[in-house]
Amino acid sequence: MDANQGPASYATTQGETVYFHQELHTMRRSLAAVSILAWAFICSESAWAQNSLEKNRKHYFPPERVSVLPVVFTPKGEKAPRKELDGIVLRHLKWTQRRYGELLGTTFEIEDKIRRVRGKKTLNEYRERDGNAVLDFAAELLQEFGYNRFNCPHVFLIVVANSKDDWPIGVGSVLNGGYNTGGGATMMSTDVFTKKPNTQSTLEHELGHTFGLPHVDAYGIEMTGNNPSLMSYNQAHWTRGFEPSLQPAAMIPEDIRALALNDRLIPNLEFSSTKDVPDGYKLFWTPIPLAPIKMEGQPDYTIEVKSNAGSAFNSKVESCVVGYFRQSPGPDIYFDAGSMWHSEPVAENVTLDLTFPFPVELTKIRLYSGHSGQYHPVKAFSVSASTETGDQKPLANHEMASFDGEVTFASTESQHWHLELTPGESKAIVLRGLRFYSGTTEVFPPQLCLVE
Numbered sequence: 001m002d003a004n005q006g007p008a009s010y011a012t013t014q015g016e017t018v019y020f021h022q023e024l025h026t027m028r029r030s031l032a033a034v035s036i037l038a039w040a041f042i043c044s045e046s047a048w049a050q051n052s053l054e055k056n057r058k059h060y061f062p063p064e065r066v067s068v069l070p071v072v073f074t075p076k077g078e079k080a081p082r083k084e085l086d087g088i089v090l091r092h093l094k095w096t097q098r099r100y101g102e103l104l105g106t107t108f109e110i111e112d113k114i115r116r117v118r119g120k121k122t123l124n125e126y127r128e129r130d131g132n133a134v135l136d137f138a139a140e141l142l143q144e145f146g147y148n149r150f151n152c153p154h155v156f157l158i159v160v161a162n163s164k165d166d167w168p169i170g171v172g173s174v175l176n177g178g179y180n181t182g183g184g185a186t187m188m189s190t191d192v193f194t195k196k197p198n199t200q201s202t203l204e205h206e207l208g209h210t211f212g213l214p215h216v217d218a219y220g221i222e223m224t225g226n227n228p229s230l231m232s233y234n235q236a237h238w239t240r241g242f243e244p245s246l247q248p249a250a251m252i253p254e255d256i257r258a259l260a261l262n263d264r265l266i267p268n269l270e271f272s273s274t275k276d277v278p279d280g281y282k283l284f285w286t287p288i289p290l291a292p293i294k295m296e297g298q299p300d301y302t303i304e305v306k307s308n309a310g311s312a313f314n315s316k317v318e319s320c321v322v323g324y325f326r327q328s329p330g331p332d333i334y335f336d337a338g339s340m341w342h343s344e345p346v347a348e349n350v351t352l353d354l355t356f357p358f359p360v361e362l363t364k365i366r367l368y369s370g371h372s373g374q375y376h377p378v379k380a381f382s383v384s385a386s387t388e389t390g391d392q393k394p395l396a397n398h399e400m401a402s403f404d405g406e407v408t409f410a411s412t413e414s415q416h417w418h419l420e421l422t423p424g425e426s427k428a429i430v431l432r433g434l435r436f437y438s439g440t441t442e443v444f445p446p447q448l449c450l451v452e
Contacts, residue, residue, distance in 0.1 A: 060360060061441050062182050063153035066265040067109040068093065068207065072116045072190075073137060074161040075123040081161050081190050086114040088193050089159055091242070096204050103251050104259065106268045108211070111154070117144055126160070127167055134158070134171045138185035139295040149175045149298045150443075152183035155210045155265070157203075159188055166191040170202050172209025176301040177292030178324075178447020179261035184210030200239035201249060204230050208255070212262055212290060219254050219284040229255055253277045258287045261449070289324065289447045299357035303444060308351045310344035312428065317341050321354065324448040325433035330373025335430070339448075340371060345427035352419040354434075361413040361438050368432040368451050369421075370403040376430040377403045380422040385414035392418055404451070411438070 070089050074080045093110055101107035119126070120140060126133040137158045142148055152175060160168055172186035186206040192199050208231050216232045217223045223233045230237065230249035237249035251259075253276050260271035277283050292301040303321040311317055315337040324339035335342065343350050362385075370377035382397035395409035397420075423429045433451060436443050 057151075057441075058361060058438065058443075059148060060150040060358070060443055061438070062443070062445060063151055063264060065109070065267075066153055066155060066183055067111055068097075068157055068210075069111045069154035070114050070157045070159065071141060072114055072159050072161065073119055073141075073187075074116070075119040075121060075126055077122050078161045079163065080116065081159075085159070085190060085193060089114060089157070092193065092200055092203050093157065095200060095242070096207060099204060099248075100266070104256065104266065104269055106266055108155075108265050115145075117141065123160075123162060123164075131169070131171045133168055134173055134185055134187045135293050135295050137187055138173070138175065138293070139297055141185070142295070143297065147183075149295060149301060150182065155184040155186070155207070157186055157188075157207070159190055159193060162189050162191060165189075166196065170206040172206040173293045174210060174212050174290050175293060175295075176322075176447070178289035179212040179258060179287070180264050180449070181292075181301070181445055181447060182264070184212075186210045197240045198238040200242070201230070201237050201245065204249060209290065211259060211265055213255055213258055214288045214290055216252070216254075218288040221252075228252060231255060253281060254284050254287070257283075261287065286326075287448060292447070301444075302357070304355040306353045306355075307343065309346045309428075312342040312344050313337050315340060315342045317343075317352070317431075320352075320431040320434050322444050322446055323433065325368060325435075325446045325451045326448075327450055328371040328373065328432060333372045335371045335375075339432070341431045342371075342376065343423075343428050343430075346423065347427070350421040350423060350429050352421065352434075354417040354419070356415050356417075356444070359413050359415040360436070360443060361411055362409075362417075362436055362443070363411050363439055364406055364408045364437040365417075365419075366404070366406040366435040366437070367400075367421075368404045368434075369400070369429060371430045371432070373403070376426050376428050377424055378405075378421045378429050378431070379424050381405075381407065382420045383407055383409060384418045384420075385412050386416035386418070387414070 070093055072081060072085060090112065097107050097110055126136060129136055138156060141156050142152060166189050168187045168189055170186065170188050172184065174181065174184045176182050186209060188202065188206065192202060213231050215223055216227055216229045221227055227234055228250040229252045236247040237245050239245050256276050257271040259266050260269045294300060301322060305317050305321055307317050319339055320341045326336060326339050328334045365383055367378060367381060378400055380397065380399045383395045384392040385395060387393050395412060396407045398405055398407040421429055433446060435446065
């Protein structure tokens, strides 16, 4: 036997030597090629499906998930900070992530890689805007990363390079306001991360704002008192470098209730009025949403609404879109002029003309009407959309079986939408909210949604 053939040959009983190594090798190569082709096909199919999914995601679709993205932001003319800063920022951010997890049983996701971005303006130009500089930073980062206010999947932790002093002070905002509407932004200085002792407690507080949390004084609680909330100014919570406080900040029931509304950022968090509210604690009657911000180059987070009916009891028709949507089941009388719209009586139907910032493709509109389970419901409503020629295209109508209902229709794109709402005997209606869907995706979600 040829030594080069080795174990790849054997002798038959007829004494013939059969060499099968090449055939076996050829077979293996063929199988491997088939496997590679199959895997390539699967991958291409998966990629096609993913690309198709991404293609079908409109630029105004909110993100499915939101994560915290740390950014070292160097204004024009400033020297970029040393790379050691990245590790310090990530260490504090991961500590904050763990701390939220300890307090809530679940926590937010972070992007482990620091992004470094050069600003378009000088430090002094940003400084002239003071606290509003966070709006400029956020607008630049949206452009830098190819997002807009509607689809941004990140809360930006913006560490501003400043070798001169501790500006900017911490400021945190929600891009679209409220809870579960998308991304956010907070700004802090490099000075805070390299020289200040209470970096960690400050970061926990400012990220709380970007998640939608207001200061505790929104609930009538003293900011400088001995309050346990990380959204207070209790100096007993201050950390020292990477040393925790002897009295670490916690979350009061109002904080937990609010964060439970932000499922895109902190998933699987549920608020329990029995588990999360201590005996004898007086829970504030409602979550308090933060307002949306205005950014250069970005449309406002709003839908223009006009009606043929006047507004009663100091209510505003704008409340019924991207606002605060509440339940009002009764039997107690509950009408909130700050979040519900009460029309004046009309002779026939109440009309609403909705103008989005740009054309949107919708397939469903859900309506919440009446208050206290008995007053001023909508009995029926119809939907039409403006065409390119300016005509109204009727889409669907719906007879309301209860105070709340929805109408579905073929996928239609328009910037201008018209609703006809039929009142009951009072000839007036109360609207607690309108929600808009493109397929299964809710677009322009409300800033506070306490309805199903």
